[in-house]
Amino acid sequence: MSHTKRNAKDRRAGDSPAGNPAGGPSASAVFAGFALAVVCAAYLVPFWAPDNRIVADFSVVFSSIVLEAMPFMLLGTLVGGAIEVFVSRERMTSLLPRSAWASACVAAALGVLFPVCECAIVPVVRRLGGKGLPAAAAIAYLLAGPIVNPVVGLSTVMAYNFDWRPAAVRLGFGYVIAVGIALVLTRVFRHGSLFVPGIDQHACRGECESHEHEHNDHDHHDHHDDHDERSHDHECGCGCGRDHDHGREHGGGIAGRMAAVCNHALDDFMATAPYLVAGAALAALAQTCLERRLFLDMASSPALSSGAMALLAVLLNLCSEADAFIASSFRGLVPFSAQMVFLIVGPMFDIKLLLMYRGLFRAKAIPPLAALVVIAAMLMSGILEAAGAMQ
Amino acid sequence: MMSALLETAKRWRLPLVCCAWMLCLSGLLLRRGYETFLSANFLPVIALAALALLPLALCALARRATPRLGLREMLGTAVLLLPLVYIQHSRGATLGSGAFNTRYIGAGLGGGGSAPGGLTAPDGETTLLTLFMKPEEYEGKSISLVGMLTKDDPQVEQLLGAKQPILFRFAINCCAADALPLAMILEGVDAGGLQNDDWIGASGTFRVRDTGKQKLPVLENAAIHPVQQPAQPYLYSTLGVF
Numbered sequence: 275m276s277h278t279k280r281n282a283k284d285r286r287a288g289d290s291p292a293g294n295p296a297g298g299p300s301a302s303a304v305f306a307g308f309a310l311a312v313v314c315a316a317y318l319v320p321f322w323a324p325d326n327r328i329v330a331d332f333s334v335v336f337s338s339i340v341l342e343a344m345p346f347m348l349l350g351t352l353v354g355g356a357i358e359v360f361v362s363r364e365r366m367t368s369l370l371p372r373s374a375w376a377s378a379c380v381a382a383a384l385g386v387l388f389p390v391c392e393c394a395i396v397p398v399v400r401r402l403g404g405k406g407l408p409a410a411a412a413i414a415y416l417l418a419g420p421i422v423n424p425v426v427g428l429s430t431v432m433a434y435n436f437d438w439r440p441a442a443v444r445l446g447f448g449y450v451i452a453v454g455i456a457l458v459l460t461r462v463f464r465h466g467s468l469f470v471p472g473i474d475q476h477a478c479r480g481e482c483e484s485h486e487h488e489h490n491d492h493d494h495h496d497h498h499d500d501h502d503e504r505s506h507d508h509e510c511g512c513g514c515g516r517d518h519d520h521g522r523e524h525g526g527g528i529a530g531r532m533a534a535v536c537n538h539a540l541d542d543f544m545a546t547a548p549y550l551v552a553g554a555a556l557a558a559l560a561q562t563c564l565e566r567r568l569f570l571d572m573a574s575s576p577a578l579s580s581g582a583m584a585l586l587a588v589l590l591n592l593c594s595e596a597d598a599f600i601a602s603s604f605r606g607l608v609p610f611s612a613q614m615v616f617l618i619v620g621p622m623f624d625i626k627l628l629l630m631y632r633g634l635f636r637a638k639a640i641p642p643l644a645a646l647v648v649i650a651a652m653l654m655s656g657i658l659e660a661a662g663a664m665q
Numbered sequence: 666m667m668s669a670l671l672e673t674a675k676r677w678r679l680p681l682v683c684c685a686w687m688l689c690l691s692g693l694l695l696r697r698g699y700e701t702f703l704s705a706n707f708l709p710v711i712a713l714a715a716l717a718l719l720p721l722a723l724c725a726l727a728r729r730a731t732p733r734l735g736l737r738e739m740l741g742t743a744v745l746l747l748p749l750v751y752i753q754h755s756r757g758a759t760l761g762s763g764a765f766n767t768r769y770i771g772a773g774l775g776g777g778g779s780a781p782g783g784l785t786a787p788d789g790e791t792t793l794l795t796l797f798m799k800p801e802e803y804e805g806k807s808i809s810l811v812g813m814l815t816k817d818d819p820q821v822e823q824l825l826g827a828k829q830p831i832l833f834r835f836a837i838n839c840c841a842a843d844a845l846p847l848a849m850i851l852e853g854v855d856a857g858g859l860q861n862d863d864w865i866g867a868s869g870t871f872r873v874r875d876t877g878k879q880k881l882p883v884l885e886n887a888a889i890h891p892v893q894q895p896a897q898p899y900l901y902s903t904l905g906v907f
Binding site for chain 1: 679682683686690693699701702703707710711713714717718720721723724725727728735736737739740741743744745747748750751752754755758759760761762763764766767768769770820838839840841842843845862
């Protein structure tokens with residue numbers, strides 16, 4: 275049985291409300307049922323306590339995070355859809371160096387040319403991964419893209435009163451950390467065990483059993499055009515997870531291709547946006563209930579302050595283009611190294627991203643990724659302290 | 666009956682989500698309601714998102730019925746529609762003293778904590794932002810400004826050893842989630858008749874007080890009076906960065 279078909283079956287089994295073969299509901303079904311009950315209760319809260327100050331603040335912050343992130347994520351899904359339809363697998367793989375470290379180094383700097391925020395980058399990387407972008411390059415772009423880009427550099431310079439040094443430290447360490455984590459993760463996880471099914475493999479690269487033909491010597495879309503008449507319906511390996519008429523959608527001229535772009539974007543939107551909303555709700559809860567001065571109380575030493583600022587970055591879920599303004603408000607209260615930890619950790623790993631990564635990585639890959647981000651940021655903090663940077 | 670409902674849900678789930686979000690964003694655009702949550706710079710971004718949802722909605726309508734509708738799909742749909750309820754609930758609302766208490770870290774002038782650069786105030790108007798940006802220019806001068814009132818911030822009590830009423834306002838760069846509280850201590854004020862979160866106008870003499878830990882902005886011999894909430898409750902960045 276091909277990998278893709280096996281994954282498709284796995285996915286269907288996981289989605290089944292019927293549960294496990296033993297007859298009882300599966301753990302995921304129980305969790306989904308519980309989560310559905312929580313969400314239904316969340317619908318009632320604004321009606322139950324319309325004048326409550328905490329509910330009012332939560333509503334404003336929750337809505338703000340969602341409204342700020344949703345357009346970028348939506349545009350990211352369209353970019354991802356366009357990549358899926360217009361960029362061939364061969365073109366994608368020919369653009370980057372073959373070795374993992376070299377491709378990671380190049381991909382980590384792509385944000386300079388294609389600045390993408392952390393909400394938009396997840397659906398883009400989903401599609402890039404499905405198109406054959408090496409895993410190391412995909413992770414490097416995912417982690418570095420929201421930091422190593424001109425918009426973030428500019429906002430950091432401005433937030434620090436036009437001092438270029440914090441921006442240089444942030445972008446430089448962001449780049450190095452992203453490349454390092456990408457290389458470590460791809461070493462630890464063997465091929466195919468890092469991303470969710472459909473992202474780091476492709477249905478039609480010689481494994482598909484529904485038809486026999488030569489896969490290697492032609493463009494992906496040519497391949498679909500070739501099969502217009504056969505129009506094979508099968509679980510698409512492009513990461514959308516949907517049974518659709520692949521041949522007909524990607525063929526049929528520009529209109530057909532635009533429709534395919536939108537169809538892929540719709541699938542990515544439905545796959546990623548619920549995680550974004552759930553993460554935004556948790557972040558809003560943290561913003562509403564946690565007092566920031568508690569983090570200052572925790573910050574009695576450089577190491578503790580770096581840990582506290584990393585935790586704050588995870589909980590606040592700020593956009594990488596705005597977080598420098600919050601970090602700079604901590605000047606004089608926490609060391610510069612801790613401010614930089616805040617600026618590195620947030621765009622790579624926060625509550626919202628943690629949940630959005632569920633649409634990209636296998637569950638077992640996310641804790642090591644998060645741990646590596648925090649460890650690398652703490653190492654950076656140590657280096658900055660040792661160098662006496664910005665004291 | 667049940668199977669008919671299920672079939673309807675399968676058929677209309679995706680179009681419902683897309684159309685609901687498209688209508689929500691369009692409504693926020695038409696009434697500038699997005700400014701409750703976001704910087705005015707987001708106008709083109711929200712417009713683009715509303716526009717991008719249109720082809721997605723059409724694609725959803727053109728699709729055959731979704732083959733699966735399990736708990737996960739129902740959960741995803743419920744989660745995606747949840748923010749619409751909260752957006753509707755928060756229309757016209759602003760962050761208040763609750764958010765001030767959780768966010769204020771005693772950001773004063775110079776020494777301990779400071780207002781970030783790059784945030785600029787509306788032309789010609791004296792606001793907390795202009796004071797924070799150039800405190801030396803206003804030292805000892807009579808000023809008037811508008812903000813919200815809070816009377817019981819524990820951080821100020823800890824710094825000054827006594828409860829003092831505070832005038833505060835939030836400065837935002839992108840959205841209310843990154844709103845930064847800017848505050849000024851009001852001296853010589855009896856705020857007994859006013860409540861937390863009331864909008865007030867305050868006038869008095871501006872001073873920078875050094876507490877040893879921080880330099881705090883203070884309005885001496887202040888007089889306050891209730892005012893209407895300004896059209897733009899937040900102070901916005903004019904960087905154009907988001």
